[in-house]
Amino acid sequence: MPPNRSEESTVTAISLFSGGLDSRLAAKLMLQQGLNLIALHFCSVFVSEKNAPGVSDIQSTAEEYGMPLINLDISDDMIELIKEPEHGFGSGLNPCIDCRILQLQKAKGLMNETEAQFLVTGEVVGQRPMTQQKAMMRHIQQRANVAGLVLRPLSALLLDPTIPEQKGLVDRNRLCGFSGRQRTPQIELAEKLEVHDYPAPAGGCRLTEPGYARRLEDIMKCSRMNRKNIELLLLGRHFRIDSDTKLIVGRDEKENGELKNRGSEADLMLECAHYPGPTSLLMGCYCEKNVQLAASITARYGKAKNLDRVEIKSWGRKKLTLEVQPAKDENFAGMML
Ligand code: SF4
Structure with missing residues (x-):
């Protein structure tokens, strides 16, 4: 019989939580299995407050879900990353592959601090061209040294079983096999899980915006990539x-x-x-x-x-x-x- 943990569950995971629909659903699926979740939200000078869920929304959603929230500012790491990303840029100045590696590395560091056993993300196979193809997802987690420890509840059935699934900490049969850019399965699941008031999908990362990327490139050329100059770009x-x-x-x-x-x-x-x-x-x-x-x-x-x-x-x-x-x-x- 699948595990259905009680409130005294000793299984704790860190849920990478952007506040968007996918991360909410991933968290809900885990909470349904009785796990303790810690929500980890990354913020940086490159995230647009206009297009991404605000910190107060994320805070209130985390509270509603009963998850303690950690807000981690990765601006300084991102500023360094952008200077020379190992895996290059996307269509703008977005170093998505290295950014995901960085996020998972940070999350791994918190796993050690919080005694969490694994990580949860709202990633969906094939949803994003750079970072959510199966082979790249594997590469990213290997580079972040979290191979087998990243559970993606929305696409788990399309991926190799992770360590928490193998150990029976999580019931794989209650996870999903979503893929691609279509949002219908997520919207249906949101209905089922009573996830309401989620934000409409929107970029949020300014590094993908051509106008912003042009201004940022200008300060990169002039070697003036510091926080003040980046904040002034807005x-x-x-x-x-x-x-x-x-x-x-x-x-x-x-x-x-x-x-x-x-x-x-x-x-x-x-x-x-x-x-x-x-x-x-x-x-x-x-x-x-x-x-x-x-x-x-x-x-x-x-x-x-x-x-x-x-x-x-x-x-x-x-x-x-x-x-x-x-x-x-x-x-x-x-x-x-
Ligand atoms: S879009 Fe921006 S925040 Fe998202 S992975 Fe790419 S660089 Fe990182």
Whole structure:
């Protein structure tokens, strides 16, 4: 008879939990078998809060499922990974294979700390071209040193039995054999398991977005891949002034406020002195030519863009007052990232 564990179950697993439908279903299938689950959620500067389930949603779902939640920020590891991923990139700057290896390695580290016996993921065979083909799934788990320890309840019947199945810790007969990109089986299973209010499938990883990848590539070329510069990619219009210098111009009040908060004494902040307009952040080389250009682009995006001369004030690295002509679009269009 299949195991049907009680509340005192001593079987504990770590469930990689993105909060999306597949990870919810995988967790539910395991909880149905009476296992103790610890939810592990990876966050990073590369995950879009707009498109991915937010931390508070994940927290409340984990609570509802009775799973303690570990939020692990892997931003610094990802920043290093992107510089030279062993397995290359996907369609954008997404190093998916190395990213999955990293996630499983991190999860393995937590297995040791929490005495969990294995890992659970919501992966579905054939759902993603890079990381969810059978041979690649095997390769990834071998490289992460978790061969036999990754149970994928949604596709388990299509995969070799894992160690927890072989040991009888989990009943393989109560697992699924889903494959491919079709969502219908998951939606039907969600009905059965009473999994409601799950988010619509959406990317979530900015590294797959072409516009974001272009901006990121620019800071990679200039060897300025640090957390501050990566976080700044989400704000404003970006201009590459020269190989060392970048200008970011706020697009609305919220971004202007964010730029003010994030600029340091080492950066140059600019604003129109007497008219509404953007806050700009100049980083890199502060020679007169660059400062003048940054000031004229700042004037171009302000309310006084049609005047002949606009006064711009700066603070941070240098306190200046400059009078500039608002830049003409054709003179800086090529600098826009
Ligand atoms: S899409 Fe992004 S988060 Fe997902 S595996 Fe690829 S790099 Fe990692």
